[in-house]
Amino acid sequence: MxxxxxxxxxxxxxxxxxxxxxxxxAGVAAWVRRGLELGSKILYTQPEGDPPDxxxxxxxxxxxxxxxxxxxxxxxVVPADPSTYxxxxxxxxxxxxxSDGYPSVRWSGDASTAWGVIPRSRHELVEQAxxxxxxxxxxxxxxxxxxxxCSDAIGPLSQSHGGxxxxxxxxxxxxxxxxxxxxxxxxxxxxxxxxxxTTATAAAERDPFVVDLSWVDFLDLPGARAVLLGTLDHRSSxxxxxxxxxxxxxxxxxxLLGIDRxxxxxxGETR
Amino acid sequence: MRTSHHSAYRHGLLVHDTDEELIEGTRxxxxxxxxxxxxxxxHGPSERVDLMREVLGSHxxxxxxxxxxxxxxxxxTLFGYQHTLAERxxxxxxxxxxxxxxxxxxxxxxxxxxxxxxxxxALGTYPFAALCTYDTRHRPASVIAAALATHRTVNVDLTxxxxxxxxxxxxxxxxxxxxxxxxxxxxxxxxxxxxDFDHLSAARDLVRxxxxxxxxxxxxxIEQLRVAVSEAVTNGLLHGCPPVRVxxxxxxxxxxxxxxxxxxxxxxxxxxxxxxxxxxxMGLWVARQLVDDLMIRSSPSGGCSxxxxxxxxxx
Numbered sequence: 012m013x014x015x016x017x018x019x020x021x022x023x024x025x026x027x028x029x030x031x032x033x034x035x036x037a038g039v040a041a042w043v044r045r046g047l048e049l050g051s052k053i054l055y056t057q058p059e060g061d062p063p064d065x066x067x068x069x070x071x072x073x074x075x076x077x078x079x080x081x082x083x084x085x086x087x088v089v090p091a092d093p094s095t096y097x098x099x100x101x102x103x104x105x106x107x108x109x110s111d112g113y114p115s116v117r118w119s120g121d122a123s124t125a126w127g128v129i130p131r132s133r134h135e136l137v138e139q140a141x142x143x144x145x146x147x148x149x150x151x152x153x154x155x156x157x158x159x160x161c162s163d164a165i166g167p168l169s170q171s172h173g174g175x176x177x178x179x180x181x182x183x184x185x186x187x188x189x190x191x192x193x194x195x196x197x198x199x200x201x202x203x204x205x206x207x208x209t210t211a212t213a214a215a216e217r218d219p220f221v222v223d224l225s226w227v228d229f230l231d232l233p234g235a236r237a238v239l240l241g242t243l244d245h246r247s248s249x250x251x252x253x254x255x256x257x258x259x260x261x262x263x264x265x266x267l268l269g270i271d272r273x274x275x276x277x278x279g280e281t282r
Numbered sequence: 283m284r285t286s287h288h289s290a291y292r293h294g295l296l297v298h299d300t301d302e303e304l305i306e307g308t309r310x311x312x313x314x315x316x317x318x319x320x321x322x323x324x325h326g327p328s329e330r331v332d333l334m335r336e337v338l339g340s341h342x343x344x345x346x347x348x349x350x351x352x353x354x355x356x357x358x359t360l361f362g363y364q365h366t367l368a369e370r371x372x373x374x375x376x377x378x379x380x381x382x383x384x385x386x387x388x389x390x391x392x393x394x395x396x397x398x399x400x401x402x403x404a405l406g407t408y409p410f411a412a413l414c415t416y417d418t419r420h421r422p423a424s425v426i427a428a429a430l431a432t433h434r435t436v437n438v439d440l441t442x443x444x445x446x447x448x449x450x451x452x453x454x455x456x457x458x459x460x461x462x463x464x465x466x467x468x469x470x471x472x473x474x475x476x477x478d479f480d481h482l483s484a485a486r487d488l489v490r491x492x493x494x495x496x497x498x499x500x501x502x503x504i505e506q507l508r509v510a511v512s513e514a515v516t517n518g519l520l521h522g523c524p525p526v527r528v529x530x531x532x533x534x535x536x537x538x539x540x541x542x543x544x545x546x547x548x549x550x551x552x553x554x555x556x557x558x559x560x561x562x563x564m565g566l567w568v569a570r571q572l573v574d575d576l577m578i579r580s581s582p583s584g585g586c587s588x589x590x591x592x593x594x595x596x597x
């Protein structure tokens with residue numbers, strides 16, 4: 012049985028979920044590097060008067076190519092104000108960059124920047140509009156959310172980010188009929204994964220719900236428990252979950268723990 | 283026998299020096315097993331199994347198994363039996379008789395001795411009865427001595443009797459016959475210290491970076507060790523005390539990892555053999571199944587140490 016074709020990366024409408032400033036730093040830098048590889052126009056919304064270490068130049072201080080791109084205008088800072096979050100404005104800026112000859116556009120900012128100038132409820136609508144824009148344009152938007160402020164809302168938040176959620180060591184993204192997971196699943200992201208699965212299975216329109224494990228390269232007991240717990244509601248109400256294409260060592264652990272025989276679990280072949 | 287063992291559990295020994303004794307002992311064991319309603323398995327090298335099949339014939343509840351398949355590596359065999367017993371839908375007893383293979387060298391042989399000693403702990407809670415047969419014509423005296431130290435009963439004149447030479451598993455591990463694996467005396471290739479769960483990944487990152495670069499051990503084996511080391515560190519942080527030191531030795535075809543916590547050092551050396559009934563004891567049970575050997579002991583520094591070994595040549 013094959014994986015579902017999704018592969019981890021830094022494109023699409025992504026949610027960067029960070030616990031520490033260093034993780035935010037590393038995530039933004041990797042996303043910018045990907046943009047430079049693609050030759051994209053890169054826009055970054057930040058509040059007026061952001062402290063230097065939190066601002067974009069601060070985040071990219073170890074990235075000489077990025078600093079150079081800032082100087083020539085390929086990377087551009089957009090000061091945050093309510094109009095910055097108007098979907099019509101966003102669309103116009105993106106289309107403007109494309110008509111300037113850039114093959115694609117990237118845009119990022121911290122959610123707290125948006126909450127400083129517009130209500131959270133309106134920001135949620137902006138996120139939904141952005142998700143649609145990312146499918147109709149060559150656009151990647153990286154939305155930065157602090158785990159301290161948002162850990163309880165991570166399930167619903169992930170639903171408005173079609174490119175998925177990125178954490179330091181793992182990524183999860185919606186795929187047709189389920190959720191694809193990549194990276195390392197352990198105690199540090201057990202809660203996040205469990206919430207993502209609970210939300211995704213509750214919204215599932217297909218049965219069985221597929222969890223594509225083909226890009227998971229490390230799974231321990233807490234990670235395996237998250238797979239079970241996150242799908243528990245769905246399975247308890249008669250739904251089925253198919254664990255798709257785990258690598259052999261991941262499959263071995265799932266079998267040792269009897270997860271392949273748990274109620275409602277179906278088994279995809281190993282890679 | 284420990285009260286926590288199943289009432290039908292037995293791990294007995296038949297020491298013999300003639301084929302007639304072996305055949306008679308096996309025939310009686312099989313007949314009693316079938317009469318009690320049990321499933322019975324007779325195992326051994328293929329030529330021995332063919333001989334037994336001629337003598338014992340067939341029965342719907344009598345099966346034959348080849349050591350070449352069932353007894354490749356001690357821990358795999360032990361946990362294979364445990365999974366079979368834990369997953370049986372019928373409460374029927376399982377009776378098994380045969381000869382545990384002879385190791386190719388002293389190290390392999392000692393691993394089979396430790397297997398025999400751990401049977402009580404790993405399988406004691408199941409309706410499982412074993413009669414292990416040892417032929418003094420084909421087994422050195424040290425192997426017979428180890429067999430006598432690791433079976434609670436001996437079969438004499440077709441009757442099981444208490445074995446006065448039996449040694450409890452934890453004590454056996456400390457005996458010379460167990461040849462307990464030790465951390466290499468050579469300098470390690472890498473080490474790190476884990477202070478909390480947020481930095482747990484440093485342990486598995488160390489194994490990956492070092493093992494892929496400095497050994498030819500297969501990727502699947504390295505990945506298994508990464509999970510096992512991670513579970514041992516988790517155990518140290520949870521049940522011992524931080525910091526937990528992780529030290530790795532790499533060789534062409536083997537990896538050895540020592541995980542030492544800073545706790546009081548009272549972890550039972552047999553932890554992780556019994557099928558876990560509560561999630562809290564699951565980590566070392568999983569870890570034992572992912573490596574060739576996992577040794578628990580008190581660390582010279584005062585905490586508890588877990589020594590994990592994998593090799594691409596299964597023991």
